[in-house]
Amino acid sequence: MNRTALRSGLLAATVSLAGAAPAVAAGPQSLPQQPVAYGTGGGAATMSPYATASAIDVLKQGGNAVDAAVAAAATLGVSEPFVAGPGGGGYFVYYRAKDRKVFTIDGRETAPAGAKPDMFLGPDGKPVDFEQAVESGVSVGVPGNVATWGAALKRFGRKPLASVLKPAIKVARTGFELDTALSGAIESNRAKLARFPASKRLFLLPDGQTPRPGHLLKNPDLATTYEQLGRRGTRWFYTGPIGAAIARTVQHPPATPGTGAAAGGTMTARDLASYRALVQDPVTWTYGGYRMYGMAPSSSGGATVAEAMNILQGFDQTGDRTDALYRYLEASKLAFADRGQYLADTKYVSVPLSGLISPAFGAQRAALIGPRAAATPVAPGDPRPFGGGAATRALTGDTSDHEQHTNHLVVADDGGNVVSYTNTIEQIAGSGITVAGRGFLLNNELTDFNFPVGTANSVAPGKRPRSSMSPTIVTKNGRAIEAIGSPGGSTIITTVLQTLLNQIDFGMSLPEAIEAPRASQRNAARTDAEARFINAYGKALEARGEAFNPTDYIGIAAGLSFLPGDRLQTATEAWRGGGGSAMVVTPENPDPTKGVGALSR
Numbered sequence: 139m140n141r142t143a144l145r146s147g148l149l150a151a152t153v154s155l156a157g158a159a160p161a162v163a164a165g166p167q168s169l170p171q172q173p174v175a176y177g178t179g180g181g182a183a184t185m186s187p188y189a190t191a192s193a194i195d196v197l198k199q200g201g202n203a204v205d206a207a208v209a210a211a212a213t214l215g216v217s218e219p220f221v222a223g224p225g226g227g228g229y230f231v232y233y234r235a236k237d238r239k240v241f242t243i244d245g246r247e248t249a250p251a252g253a254k255p256d257m258f259l260g261p262d263g264k265p266v267d268f269e270q271a272v273e274s275g276v277s278v279g280v281p282g283n284v285a286t287w288g289a290a291l292k293r294f295g296r297k298p299l300a301s302v303l304k305p306a307i308k309v310a311r312t313g314f315e316l317d318t319a320l321s322g323a324i325e326s327n328r329a330k331l332a333r334f335p336a337s338k339r340l341f342l343l344p345d346g347q348t349p350r351p352g353h354l355l356k357n358p359d360l361a362t363t364y365e366q367l368g369r370r371g372t373r374w375f376y377t378g379p380i381g382a383a384i385a386r387t388v389q390h391p392p393a394t395p396g397t398g399a400a401a402g403g404t405m406t407a408r409d410l411a412s413y414r415a416l417v418q419d420p421v422t423w424t425y426g427g428y429r430m431y432g433m434a435p436s437s438s439g440g441a442t443v444a445e446a447m448n449i450l451q452g453f454d455q456t457g458d459r460t461d462a463l464y465r466y467l468e469a470s471k472l473a474f475a476d477r478g479q480y481l482a483d484t485k486y487v488s489v490p491l492s493g494l495i496s497p498a499f500g501a502q503r504a505a506l507i508g509p510r511a512a513a514t515p516v517a518p519g520d521p522r523p524f525g526g527g528a529a530t531r532a533l534t535g536d537t538s539d540h541e542q543h544t545n546h547l548v549v550a551d552d553g554g555n556v557v558s559y560t561n562t563i564e565q566i567a568g569s570g571i572t573v574a575g576r577g578f579l580l581n582n583e584l585t586d587f588n589f590p591v592g593t594a595n596s597v598a599p600g601k602r603p604r605s606s607m608s609p610t611i612v613t614k615n616g617r618a619i620e621a622i623g624s625p626g627g628s629t630i631i632t633t634v635l636q637t638l639l640n641q642i643d644f645g646m647s648l649p650e651a652i653e654a655p656r657a658s659q660r661n662a663a664r665t666d667a668e669a670r671f672i673n674a675y676g677k678a679l680e681a682r683g684e685a686f687n688p689t690d691y692i693g694i695a696a697g698l699s700f701l702p703g704d705r706l707q708t709a710t711e712a713w714r715g716g717g718g719s720a721m722v723v724t725p726e727n728p729d730p731t732k733g734v735g736a737l738s739r
């Protein structure tokens with residue numbers, strides 16, 4: 139059953155998950171969910187109808203896209219607590235209409251000052267077990283989301299923090315209906331949650347069982363945290379008692395007796411106090427007549443999407459579909475080889491960024507695409523002659539999984555300002571550790587470092603682990619016309635790439651491009667692919683040496699595009715991940731432009 143059916147078909151049973159009585163009494167909240175919306179006045183798309191509704195509320199009250207994006211992100215901390223919230227980090231891309239400029243905020247988690255290069259190696263010098271690393275204080279990075287919200291509102295917002303947090307506080311106090319996806323995620327992470335008493339209290343029933351779909355989840359602790367943040371500001375999160383509580387919890391994760399001690403990390407109150415979200419330049423490139431903007435490192439997202447598009451630039455991708463998809467897979471393979479070798483936190487590693495995203499380097503890499511699939515792993519190229527940087531040691535092969543651990547949201551306001559914001563707590567439910575009395579889970583983002591020492595993406599104090607998050611904004615003649623992004627670990631990059639290519643080269647509309655079957659080639663022997671992709675193209679591509687690894691689904695994209703007549707379309711998944719939620723301020727139905735794409739050649 140999908141989320142829509144659940145939300146409309148079941149009555150909620152009341153379960154107060156955090157124990158305390160809610161200050162605001164209200165009936166169960168249930169919101170309808172639709173994957174595509176069309177109309178005027180601005181709009182939003184997220185994984186959760188509660189978060190999308192928060193963004194729309196703020197837009198209706200005169201907030202701009204930045205205010206609404208912060209409102210949605212804070213609400214996702216309530217309604218999608220396993221992939222969002224104050225305990226995580228992410229990347230915020232903002233197009234400001236008045237001067238047609240794009241800004242980005244790197245709100246990635248950082249390693250504490252006490253982090254050791256070998257902290258993910260066992261006594262034998264070998265990498266420790268991944269799960270063991272996840273469920274510990276060692277994996278927790280200094281969270282960046284709250285600082286991102288603060289920086290975004292201060293530089294670009296219209297409304298005070300207290301006002302944009304109101305919708306999230308309401309959902310946290312009055313509760314929301316647990317859907318199949320979240321109930322399932324609690325069930326599959328039950329042992330992890332039960333291990334940490336504050337997580338057990340927040341997410342499991344008093345008898346330790348999983349609350350079923352339809353139960354009303356409340357999080358009064360998070361409501362209080364947001365109220366305090368509204369009064370005291372985002373810096374206080376890092377310098378006050380919450381920061382101190384985070385450091386204490388990371389150093390000594392309280393474990394339920396009998397579940398085994400969880401290792402502590404080194405994070406101190408000083409690490410929290412010195413955290414800053416970084417307002418920095420985007421990575422920018424062109425494809426098919428459009429200028430695109432994405433995240434520079436510490437994310438590998440922008441540079442890798444850019445390189446793959448530069449590789450494809452010289453081919454006619456609008457012709458034979460099998461040829462085009464073959465080249466899409468090969469281009470992605472080559473770009474991932476370079477990602478693995480070069481991309482990491484630029485404060486620690488000399489990254490040849492301008493070389494990696496230069497069309498000339500892309501052309502050099504494109505020459506390697508022959509009639510048959512290249513054997514994997516393909517070797518990285520040398521972008522340094524095209525733009526600086528230094529050689530580093532690479533890990534061959536792909537290090538990230540492809541589960542859906544993150545969230546992406548997009549918002550546009552009626553002034554044409556646009557936000558594309560991806561954020562996460564890394565694995566589902568992050569480290570599993572909730573900060574007692576504060577209502578949010580701590581991330582395990584530091585497991586995004588390569589565990590072996592001496593690579594570009596190895597651990598160092600204060601360093602940000604390499605991400606794949608790829609929030610993207612597309613412009614034409616200086617005006618933003620699309621925003622897109624997705625969760626999915628390293629498949630984020632290919633999902634964003636494929637969704638854009640589907641529109642620009644294959645002429646699909648945004649909803650069609652999101653719905654189309656996906657495949658993700660990341661310099662591995664087999665390409666992860668959805669069944670519909672394999673059914674449609676598998677045979678023809680196998681004849682050219684490609685091999686596939688069937689997977690349920692890849693990515694949970696969310697996007698928006700501006701259509702002719704000042705109309706706006708917001709779109710997310712119809713079914714992947716249980717479906718997402720798209721809304722606009724003033725809907726128009728039916729959509730007369732269905733099938734008409736904003737991006738085409």
Ligand code: GLU
Nearest residue numbers: 543544605606607626627
């Ligand atoms: N931590 C991952 C990254 O930054 C995202 C988590 C996921 O989507 O699985 O790339």
